[in-house]
Amino acid sequence: MNKLWVRLSLGFSGMVLLAVFGVALAGFLVGLAEQRDRQEFDRTPPKEVTELAGDLSSYYRQRRDWSGSDVIILRAQVEDNIRRRHDRTLVYVLTDAQKRIIYSIEPDQIGRPLAQNNEDNLIPIQLDNQIVGYLGLVSAFRFGDDDPPSFLHILGQTLFTTASLVAVGGIIFGILMSRTLTAPLNNLAEAARSIGARDLSKRVEEKGSDELIAVTRAFNEMAADLESAEQLRRNLLADVAHELRTPLTVVQGNLRAILDEVYPLDQSEMARLYEQTRLLSRLVNDLHELAQAEAKQLPLNREETDIARLVNTVSDTFRPSAEAKGISLDSEIAPNTPTIQVDAARLTQVLQNLLANALRHTPEDGRITIQAEPAGDSLRLSVADTGEGISPEHLPHVFDRFYRTDHARTRDRGGAGLGLAIVRALVEAHGGSIKVTSAGRPGQGSTFTILLPLRS
Numbered sequence: 001m002n003k004l005w006v007r008l009s010l011g012f013s014g015m016v017l018l019a020v021f022g023v024a025l026a027g028f029l030v031g032l033a034e035q036r037d038r039q040e041f042d043r044t045p046p047k048e049v050t051e052l053a054g055d056l057s058s059y060y061r062q063r064r065d066w067s068g069s070d071v072i073i074l075r076a077q078v079e080d081n082i083r084r085r086h087d088r089t090l091v092y093v094l095t096d097a098q099k100r101i102i103y104s105i106e107p108d109q110i111g112r113p114l115a116q117n118n119e120d121n122l123i124p125i126q127l128d129n130q131i132v133g134y135l136g137l138v139s140a141f142r143f144g145d146d147d148p149p150s151f152l153h154i155l156g157q158t159l160f161t162t163a164s165l166v167a168v169g170g171i172i173f174g175i176l177m178s179r180t181l182t183a184p185l186n187n188l189a190e191a192a193r194s195i196g197a198r199d200l201s202k203r204v205e206e207k208g209s210d211e212l213i214a215v216t217r218a219f220n221e222m223a224a225d226l227e228s229a230e231q232l233r234r235n236l237l238a239d240v241a242h243e244l245r246t247p248l249t250v251v252q253g254n255l256r257a258i259l260d261e262v263y264p265l266d267q268s269e270m271a272r273l274y275e276q277t278r279l280l281s282r283l284v285n286d287l288h289e290l291a292q293a294e295a296k297q298l299p300l301n302r303e304e305t306d307i308a309r310l311v312n313t314v315s316d317t318f319r320p321s322a323e324a325k326g327i328s329l330d331s332e333i334a335p336n337t338p339t340i341q342v343d344a345a346r347l348t349q350v351l352q353n354l355l356a357n358a359l360r361h362t363p364e365d366g367r368i369t370i371q372a373e374p375a376g377d378s379l380r381l382s383v384a385d386t387g388e389g390i391s392p393e394h395l396p397h398v399f400d401r402f403y404r405t406d407h408a409r410t411r412d413r414g415g416a417g418l419g420l421a422i423v424r425a426l427v428e429a430h431g432g433s434i435k436v437t438s439a440g441r442p443g444q445g446s447t448f449t450i451l452l453p454l455r456s
Helices: 004-043 047-063 069-085 116-121 151-196 210-259 267-294 307-324 344-361 419-429
Strands: 090-096 101-103 122-127 130-139 303-305 328-333 340-342 367-375 378-385 433-438 446-453
Touching (some): 307 378
Antiparallel strands (some): 303 340, 367 378
16 A cells, blocks of 8 residues: 555554664574584583592492482582573582482482483593493583473573564554654645545644644645635626726716717717716726736836936926815925836836825825835835825725725725735836835824835
């Protein structure tokens, strides 16, 4: 199965089995070395053993019998020597010629035949070329008839049991860990399918490793952007339909009235119809221009432009309108304001839209100020007024298309709601930025600030 959790599970299981195999191999090698040492010990008895066999032969030559305290004394002496020399539980066993135990550290073994598994460790004791007994060096727990498990056997069983438990536990842990790691990815896949099915409200819980959290956060941000874009698209369609419906309704109604001879076909009626077509044309042109700018496809005719001259020209154009409303229009241009590479016509359009917006919201005896000055690597242009200001809840949305702070949507004050959206699109097309600040209180007005890079 080509699934990530399966691959991770196999990977975890492989590592666990490899580690267990390594431990088992190490234990096997240790046991093998132990067995080899014991075999070597059995093939070459220690010097003390052979000397003791000779002493026992002499003892039997003298006594013609194994009874006596000398054997017990020798037993204590030899056992102490053996325990000091070898790190294992080895004891001496003395048998007669029929391999019946004469001496043993365990009294209940005396008189019993020596187990067959110990016969290979016997050293014959001879007298006149006749075997009179045997001296054996065996493990203390190997006197019985049954052969107890060897160290290697015990080690193998222990390692096998341990390795089996560890392997099963490791595989279960690997599967659980793999499912835990891949669960966020499955959630992402399910959310992506939901997004594809137009359920743009779907979000994924941010959990897991830092990398998965980063991916999940990016996915949620993408989903939020898509949801916002979809909402904007719906709003755009609704607003365009709304903006087009009014002039079309007026044109259609007037034409119907003319056809029904309710209105005469005179010059005044033609002028009203013409004004409505101009409104439609302007709205369509604004939408087309905004769409081009947002798609980064708006052509710009950049040339070296004298900003001071451009600002003064725009100010002179609007000054009569401002004076007619009793508004003071001033321009403040820093002496060191440089020339920059911009599309003069587009920048003029930006300033005109901002000034028109300021005039619309500034009362009589108010003031509008245009400033231009260098600001580091940028040119700062600002349009400030002393009008009614913008409420804090409206500030984040003033550059959205078709957004009006006046929800009554009156044409004499709100226009089509595209002016500031076009301003932001044109400024960003030049690589600049625009922001608005306002205290939201009448008399303190609003300030729109544009930053344009000096080098494009």
